[in-house]
Amino acid sequence: MNRSSSTKERILGAAEVLFAQRGFDGASLRQLTTAAGVNLAAVNYHFGSKEKLVEQVFRRRLDALNAQRLAALAKVREAGNGRLEDALDAFIRPALELSHEDSGSLFMRVLARAFAEHDDSLRQFLSENYGHVMRQFTAEFARLLPHLTKEELYWRIDLVTGALTHAMSGFGMIQRKQDVSEGAHREQTIQHLIRFAVAGLTHP
Amino acid sequence: MNRSSSTKERILGAAEVLFAQRGFDGASLRQLTTAAGVNLAAVNYHFGSKEKLVEQVFRRRLDALNAQRLAALAKVREAGNGRLEDALDAFIRPALELSHEDSGSLFMRVLARAFAEHDDSLRQFLSENYGHVMRQFTAEFARLLPHLTKEELYWRIDLVTGALTHAMSGFGMIQRKQDVSEGAHREQTIQHLIRFAVAGLTHP
DNA sequence: GTCTATAAGATGATAGAC
DNA sequence: GTCTATCATCTTATAGAC
Structure with a gap:
C-alpha cells in the first residue's frame, strides 16, 4: 500500500478545514501539517508549494x-x-x-x-x-x-x-x-x- | 491645527485600501503605515492595536x-x-x-x-x-x-x-x-x- | 517518503529618546 | 505626537541524514 496518496489526502482534508477557518494566508504550513499528522516538509514534497495545494x-x-x-x-x-x-x-x-x-x-x-x-x-x-x-x-x-x-x-x-x-x-x-x-x-x-x-x- | 486627526484619517484611508487588497492579516502594519506616510508606531499610538483599527x-x-x-x-x-x-x-x-x-x-x-x-x-x-x-x-x-x-x-x-x-x-x-x-x-x-x-x- | 534542523525573512508590539 | 531600534515570535522553504 502506497502511503503517499494517503498523505496527500490527509493534507487536502486538513487544508480545507484550516483554509476555511483561518484563510489561505492565515493557515500556516505548520498548523496544516500538524493537523494532518504529517511532516512539515510533506506539503512542498507532494504539492510543490502552498499555492499549488490551494x-x-x-x-x-x-x-x-x-x-x-x-x-x-x-x-x-x-x-x-x-x-x-x-x-x-x-x-x-x-x-x-x-x-x-x-x-x-x-x-x-x-x-x-x-x-x-x-x-x-x-x-x-x-x-x-x-x-x-x-x-x-x-x-x-x-x-x-x-x-x-x-x-x-x-x-x-x-x-x-x-x-x-x-x-x-x-x-x-x-x-x-x-x-x-x-x-x-x-x-x-x-x-x-x-x-x-x-x-x-x-x-x- | 492638530495633526493627530489628520494622521488618524490617513491611517484609516490607507487601512481600507490595504485591507481590501490583502485582507486583515495580509496587510501588515508596515505596509499600512508606509502607505499612509506615518510612522510604524502610529497605529498602536492612535488606535491601541491593529484589531481596534479594523x-x-x-x-x-x-x-x-x-x-x-x-x-x-x-x-x-x-x-x-x-x-x-x-x-x-x-x-x-x-x-x-x-x-x-x-x-x-x-x-x-x-x-x-x-x-x-x-x-x-x-x-x-x-x-x-x-x-x-x-x-x-x-x-x-x-x-x-x-x-x-x-x-x-x-x-x-x-x-x-x-x-x-x-x-x-x-x-x-x-x-x-x-x-x-x-x-x-x-x-x-x-x-x-x-x-x-x-x-x-x-x-x- | 519522511524526518530534523535551520536558513532567511516578516510580523505585531513596545521601550525610550526627542 | 513622532521617531528609531529592538524583542520575541512567527512564517515558507530547503538541505541533508536516514
Missing part, C-alpha cells in the same frame, strides 16, 4: 460539482421541452447539495474566502476551468426565456446567482430547526430558491 | 450607511400607505450608493472579507451595532406582505439580501458599459434589484 483543494470539490451540473443540464435538454424549474434545479441542486455535505460547508467558506480575496490568479483559475459551465446554463436560460433581451437576462441571472451564493454560504439568518432533518432542510432551501428564481426571472 | 474602518462607513437606511425607512412609513417598492428602495439604495462611491467599492471588499473570515468577534460587532436596522426593515416588510407566514417571509428576505450583497460586491458578470455614466449604471442596478426583489417577495 489549487488542488479547489479542484477536488469543483470538478465533481460542475460535472454534476452539466450532467443534470444535459438530462433536462434531452428531455425535450424542459421547464425553467428543471434548468434551475440542475444549476442549484448540485451546488446546494455540496454546500450541505459534512465537509461541504467548510468548502463553501473556502470558496467565499477566494472570492473575497479578489485574487486575480485564483479568479482566472476558476474562470478557465469552470467558466464553460456558466456559459452553457446561460444559453439554456436564454432558450427558455426568449422574450428577454440579452442585457435583461444577464442582469437576472446575476441576481439569481447572488441569491444562490448567499444560500450556499450559510451567512443568512435562516437556520435549520431541530425538528427538520438535514435532507428536508436542504430540499426546502432548493424549493425556496427555485420558486424565488422563477419569479425573478419571469416577471414582466 | 473596527474603526467599519464604523466609519457603516454608521453613515445605516443612518441613511433608517432615515429613508422612516420617510416611507410616515408617508402612510407605503408601497413595497419604496421600502425596498430605502433598504437597497443607500447600500448600493455606498458600494458605487469612489472608495466605497474598496470598502465592499473589506466587508466581503469580514464575512468570509467568519470571525465571530467581528460578526458579533456587526450584529450588535447594526442588527436593529435589519429588524426594523423585516417588520416593515411583514406589514406590507401580510399574506406571508413569518417563515416564508424570512426565507424571501434572506434571498433578497443575497442578491443585494452580490450586486454590491461587484463579483457579478454585469459590468458598466463605457457609454453609460456611473450614476445611470447605479440607478439601473437599483431598478433591476427592486423589480427582481418585488417579484421574489410577492410571488404566490
Whole structure:
C-alpha cells in the first residue's frame, strides 16, 4: 500500500478545514501539517508549494460539482421541452447539495474566502476551468426565456446567482430547526430558491 | 491645527485600501503605515492595536450607511400607505450608493472579507451595532406582505439580501458599459434589484 | 517518503529618546 | 505626537541524514 496518496489526502482534508477557518494566508504550513499528522516538509514534497495545494483543494470539490451540473443540464435538454424549474434545479441542486455535505460547508467558506480575496490568479483559475459551465446554463436560460433581451437576462441571472451564493454560504439568518432533518432542510432551501428564481426571472 | 486627526484619517484611508487588497492579516502594519506616510508606531499610538483599527474602518462607513437606511425607512412609513417598492428602495439604495462611491467599492471588499473570515468577534460587532436596522426593515416588510407566514417571509428576505450583497460586491458578470455614466449604471442596478426583489417577495 | 534542523525573512508590539 | 531600534515570535522553504 502506497502511503503517499494517503498523505496527500490527509493534507487536502486538513487544508480545507484550516483554509476555511483561518484563510489561505492565515493557515500556516505548520498548523496544516500538524493537523494532518504529517511532516512539515510533506506539503512542498507532494504539492510543490502552498499555492499549488490551494489549487488542488479547489479542484477536488469543483470538478465533481460542475460535472454534476452539466450532467443534470444535459438530462433536462434531452428531455425535450424542459421547464425553467428543471434548468434551475440542475444549476442549484448540485451546488446546494455540496454546500450541505459534512465537509461541504467548510468548502463553501473556502470558496467565499477566494472570492473575497479578489485574487486575480485564483479568479482566472476558476474562470478557465469552470467558466464553460456558466456559459452553457446561460444559453439554456436564454432558450427558455426568449422574450428577454440579452442585457435583461444577464442582469437576472446575476441576481439569481447572488441569491444562490448567499444560500450556499450559510451567512443568512435562516437556520435549520431541530425538528427538520438535514435532507428536508436542504430540499426546502432548493424549493425556496427555485420558486424565488422563477419569479425573478419571469416577471414582466 | 492638530495633526493627530489628520494622521488618524490617513491611517484609516490607507487601512481600507490595504485591507481590501490583502485582507486583515495580509496587510501588515508596515505596509499600512508606509502607505499612509506615518510612522510604524502610529497605529498602536492612535488606535491601541491593529484589531481596534479594523473596527474603526467599519464604523466609519457603516454608521453613515445605516443612518441613511433608517432615515429613508422612516420617510416611507410616515408617508402612510407605503408601497413595497419604496421600502425596498430605502433598504437597497443607500447600500448600493455606498458600494458605487469612489472608495466605497474598496470598502465592499473589506466587508466581503469580514464575512468570509467568519470571525465571530467581528460578526458579533456587526450584529450588535447594526442588527436593529435589519429588524426594523423585516417588520416593515411583514406589514406590507401580510399574506406571508413569518417563515416564508424570512426565507424571501434572506434571498433578497443575497442578491443585494452580490450586486454590491461587484463579483457579478454585469459590468458598466463605457457609454453609460456611473450614476445611470447605479440607478439601473437599483431598478433591476427592486423589480427582481418585488417579484421574489410577492410571488404566490 | 519522511524526518530534523535551520536558513532567511516578516510580523505585531513596545521601550525610550526627542 | 513622532521617531528609531529592538524583542520575541512567527512564517515558507530547503538541505541533508536516514
